[in-house]
């Protein structure tokens with residue numbers, strides 16, 4: 397099972413998305429994020445991934461935990477993804493080998509170029525709400541070739557620190 401983070405940086409009416417340049421979800425839009433490393437907290441992971449992928453610095457205390465998403469593949473847990481939201485950052489986004497950053501109006505988030513589950517939970521996160529859900533994929537590895545088949549989602553979730 398993979399444990400990962402995603403971080404959505406909001407600035408006014410815009411959100412910072414990346415076009416992923418390699419690995420899982422390559423070619424699709426997402427928030428900056430990636431896999432948890434040994435010894436790291438979830439917040440440290442989210443801040444590190446944002447720094448590595450787009451060059452922004454985010455104070456750990458400014459990361460609000462906004463979601464816990466479980467992605468299953470053929471009935472087994474594939475990834476647990478912890479979603480953060482923040483309005484606090486330092487620097488300007490830069491493109492890297494992993495990611496091409498883009499400020500996108502929240503009203504125009506390109507859900508047709510994102511993971512199929514995103515349209516179900518990301519609007520709530522961008523409104524400042526919290527979500528907890530399970531999203532089922534079928535069809536074998538890799539996850540980004542599998543078909544999204546079912547979900548269960550709650551808004552107003554609370555998380556242990």
Ligand SMILES: COc1nc(N)nc2c1ncn2[C@H]1C[C@H](O)[C@@H](COP(=O)(O)OP(=O)(O)OP(=O)(O)O)O1
Nearest residue numbers: 400401402419420426429430431467477511513514
């Ligand atoms: C299944 O639906 C998903 N939706 C969304 N929005 N994001 C997802 C989904 N499944 C996985 N993800 C996220 C989780 C991670 O943030 C990234 C994948 O990260 P990656 O595998 O590229 O991890 P890194 O640590 O950055 O990779 P390297 O090993 O290349 O450094 O997608």
